[in-house]
Amino acid sequence: MKHNPYIYILLMAIVTLAIRILPLTLIRKQIKNKFIQSFLYYVPYVTLAVMTFPAIINTTASPISGLLALIVGIVAAWFGMSLFQVSVGCCLVVFILSFIIH
DSSP states (O other), X not given: OOOOHHHHHHHHHHHHHHHHHHHHHHOOSOOOOHHHHHHHHHHHHHHHHHHHHHHHHHHSXXXXXXXXXXXXXXXXXHTTOOHHXXXXXXXXXXXXXXXXXX
8 A cells, every 4th residue: 555645744734733723723811820831931942952952962973072062062151151152162172072082
């Protein structure tokens, strides 16, 4: 039996639209529950973290260099460095460790 890709595309489109349209049609009032507000506030950050952190460690030639770059980036951001400075620091850590490890 051959699978029809158009059925999969249609199903994916329906699910994507339902996720975006249903909240707009079902919830018309402002959400006053503090738990739900805080949950919805942090969802984008959690989603970004879940997608980014494994890539940081697995993209480099060695997971050790990725992990150390992640730690350097967290410390640099903690001390108020700009995004450019943090990214340059992380890249330098990976670059230097790639020569040391290999």
